[in-house]
Amino acid sequence: MTLAAALGVSLRSFNSASSFPFIHCSALFTRQITMDAKSVASQLKSSGLLRTQGLIGGKWTDAYDGKTIEVRNPATGEVIADVSCMGQKETNDAISSAYNAYNSWSKLTATERSKSLRKWYDLLVAHKEELGQLITLEQGKPLKEALGEISYGAGFLEFFSEEAKRIYGDIIPPALADRRLFVLKQPVGVVGAITPWNFPLAMITRKVGPALACGCTVVIKPSELTPLTALAAAELSLQAGIPPGVVNVVMGNAPDIGNALLASPQVRKITFTGSTAVGKKLMAGAAGTVKKVSLELGGNAPCIVFDDADVDVAVKGALAAKFRNTGQTCVCANRILVQEGIYEKFANAFSKAVQNLQVGDGFSDGVAQGPLINEAAVQKVESFIQDATSKGAKVILGGRRHSLGMTFYEPTVISDVNNDMLISREEVFGPVAPLLRFKTEEDAIRIANDTTAGLAAYIFTNNIQRSWRVSEALEYGLVGVNEGLISTEVAPFGGVKQSGLGREGSKYGMDEYLEIKYVCLGNMNSS
Numbered sequence: 091m092t093l094a095a096a097l098g099v100s101l102r103s104f105n106s107a108s109s110f111p112f113i114h115c116s117a118l119f120t121r122q123i124t125m126d127a128k129s130v131a132s133q134l135k136s137s138g139l140l141r142t143q144g145l146i147g148g149k150w151t152d153a154y155d156g157k158t159i160e161v162r163n164p165a166t167g168e169v170i171a172d173v174s175c176m177g178q179k180e181t182n183d184a185i186s187s188a189y190n191a192y193n194s195w196s197k198l199t200a201t202e203r204s205k206s207l208r209k210w211y212d213l214l215v216a217h218k219e220e221l222g223q224l225i226t227l228e229q230g231k232p233l234k235e236a237l238g239e240i241s242y243g244a245g246f247l248e249f250f251s252e253e254a255k256r257i258y259g260d261i262i263p264p265a266l267a268d269r270r271l272f273v274l275k276q277p278v279g280v281v282g283a284i285t286p287w288n289f290p291l292a293m294i295t296r297k298v299g300p301a302l303a304c305g306c307t308v309v310i311k312p313s314e315l316t317p318l319t320a321l322a323a324a325e326l327s328l329q330a331g332i333p334p335g336v337v338n339v340v341m342g343n344a345p346d347i348g349n350a351l352l353a354s355p356q357v358r359k360i361t362f363t364g365s366t367a368v369g370k371k372l373m374a375g376a377a378g379t380v381k382k383v384s385l386e387l388g389g390n391a392p393c394i395v396f397d398d399a400d401v402d403v404a405v406k407g408a409l410a411a412k413f414r415n416t417g418q419t420c421v422c423a424n425r426i427l428v429q430e431g432i433y434e435k436f437a438n439a440f441s442k443a444v445q446n447l448q449v450g451d452g453f454s455d456g457v458a459q460g461p462l463i464n465e466a467a468v469q470k471v472e473s474f475i476q477d478a479t480s481k482g483a484k485v486i487l488g489g490r491r492h493s494l495g496m497t498f499y500e501p502t503v504i505s506d507v508n509n510d511m512l513i514s515r516e517e518v519f520g521p522v523a524p525l526l527r528f529k530t531e532e533d534a535i536r537i538a539n540d541t542t543a544g545l546a547a548y549i550f551t552n553n554i555q556r557s558w559r560v561s562e563a564l565e566y567g568l569v570g571v572n573e574g575l576i577s578t579e580v581a582p583f584g585g586v587k588q589s590g591l592g593r594e595g596s597k598y599g600m601d602e603y604l605e606i607k608y609v610c611l612g613n614m615n616s617s
C-alpha cells in the first residue's frame with residue numbers, strides 16, 4: 091500500500107476489557123486516541139521530514155532497482171510508507187560519498203564542526219513534536235516516551251558539539267635531549283553505523299554525534315523497521331548545513347549493506363547497536379580489513395532488591411527499568427532478584443504497580459505500554475513464559491496476549507523463577523518481569539554474574555557499604571543504585587563480556603572515533 095493509501099486509514103479506538111488470571115483487575119482499557127496517523131504524516135510531509143528514499147552524497151535516492159519495503163505502524167499494522175530497499179551498490183556509492191566528503195569535513199576547524207552539530211541539535215529540538223510522533227508511529231512507544239527519546243537523542247548532538255572543541259593531544263617529555271614528542275588525535279575516517287529499531291533516533295545520534303565531532307563522515311544503516319526517523323534526522327542534518335556526503339543513509343537488505351561496509355577498505359570503523367548474534371558476525375567480518383569496531387549488544391540486566399531497600403523506591407525503580415519501551419531496551423531489568431525477607435512484600439507492591447500500567451496505542455492519553463515491535467517478538471515472549479511455567483514458575487499477573495490484539499501483550503509478573511530457565515538466560519525484550527528469590531548478598535552477586543551478558547545492573551539498598559561492595563562485584567558496564575533510569579549523554583554507556591566493546595556518550599565516546607598519532611621531532615638541538 092502506498093503512503094497516501096495508508097494515510098486514509100484511521101486508527102482504531104480501543105475499548106476492551108482485560109482480565110488477569112491471578113490478580114483481580116477491574117480497569118477497562120478505554121482510551122481516547124488523541125492523534126491519528128493521517129495528521130501526523132501530513133504534518134511531517136509539510137515540514138519536509140517524511141522522507142522515503144536513501145541519502146547518498148546529499149541526494150535523496152531510490153534503490154537502483156526501484157525496490158521498496160513497507161514500514162508499518164506496529165499498533166495497527168497499517169503501512170505508513172514504502173521506503174527504498176537498498177543493497178550493496180547503493181552502499182558502495184554511499185561509502186564513496188562519505189570518503190570524498192571526509193577530505194573537507196575532517197579539515198574544518200573544530201569550531202566549524204561544532205557549530206554545524208549545534209545547529210543540527212537546534213533543529214531536532216525545534217521539530218521535537220513531529221519527530222516524537224514519527225517514532226510513535228513507526229516504533230509504537232508511547233508518545234511521552236518518544237518525546238523523551240528526542241530530547242535524549244538530540245542531547246548527544248549538543249554534548250558532542252561541545253566535545254568537538256576538546257580533542258586535546260599531548261606533549262611527552264622526551265628520553266633524548268634533541269627530540270620533541272607529540273601525540274595528535276585524528277579522526278578514524280569513514281564510519282559505518284548500524285542501528286536497531288528500539289531507539290530509532292538516539293542510537294543514531296549517540297554514534298553520529300561523536301563521529302562528526304571528531305571529523306569522521308558516516309554511512310548510517312537504520313533498521314528496516316524504523317527508517318523514517320533516521321531519514322527525518324538526516325534531512326535535518328542537511329538543513330543544518332552539514333555538507334553533502336558527510337551523513338549518508340542506506341536501508342534495505344541488511345546483510346548486503348553490512349557486507350559492503352565490512353568489505354570496503356575505505357570504511358575504517360564499524361559501530362553497531364543490536365543483537366549479540368549480529369554483533370559477532372560484524373566483528374568477525376571487520377577482521378578482513380582490520381577495522382576499528384564498537385559494539386553495543388544485548389543485555390541480561392539483574393535488578394537486585396535487598397531486604398534493606400526502601401520498597402517504594404525499589405518498586406518505582408524496577409518498574410521503570412523493566413517496562414520502559416514495553417520492555418524493549420538493552421538495559422531493561424531482565425531478572426528481578428529479591429531477597430527472601432522482602433520477597434512477598436515487594437512482589438505484591440510491584441504487581442499492583444504493574445497492574446496499573448495502561449496498554450494501548452502510543453498516541454492515546456495515559457498509555458504506558460505500547461505494542462511489541464512485531465509478531466516474532468510476541469512469540470519469543472510466549473515461548474519464554476511457557477518454558478518458565480513448565481519448570482515451576484508461576485504467572486502472578488498477565489501472562490498472555492492483550493485483548494487489543496495485534497502485538498499488544500499484557501504486562502506480566504512471574505514468580506518462582508530460577509536462573510536456569512530460558513527467561514533468565516536470554517534477553518526477554520518484552521513486558522515480562524521474572525522474580526527470583528535469593529538468600530544472601532553473595533548469592534545475589536553469583537546469580538547476577540551468571541550470564542554471558544554484562545551491560546546494565548540495578549541494585550536497591552539503603553546500606554551505603556553494600557551499594558559500593560555490590561557495584562564493584564557486578565560484572566557489568568553500568569550500575570544503577572536506587573535508580574532505574576540511568577542513561578544520559580554525559581555518562582559512558584557500554585557493556586562488558588558479550589554485551590559489547592567500547593563506550594558511547596560522555597568524553598569516552600569520543601575515543602571510539604579517534605586514532606592516536608605519535609610525532610617525533612628529531613635533531614632539535616641544531617640551530
Ligand code: NAP
Pocket residue numbers: 284285286287288289293311312313314315342344345346347348349363364365366368369371385386387388389419420421517545585589590
Ligand atoms: P538486530 O537484529 O541485531 O538488528 C540491529 C541492526 O542490525 C538492524 O539495523 C538490522 O537491520 C541490522 N542487521 C541485521 N542483520 C545484519 C547483518 N547480517 N549485517 C549487517 N546488519 C545487520 O537487533 P534488533 O532486533 O534490531 O535490536 C534489538 C537488539 O539490540 C537487542 O539485543 C538489544 O539488546 C540490542 N540493543 C543494544 C543496545 C546497547 O546499547 N547495548 C541498545 C539498543 C538495543 P534490519 O533491522 O534492517 O534487519
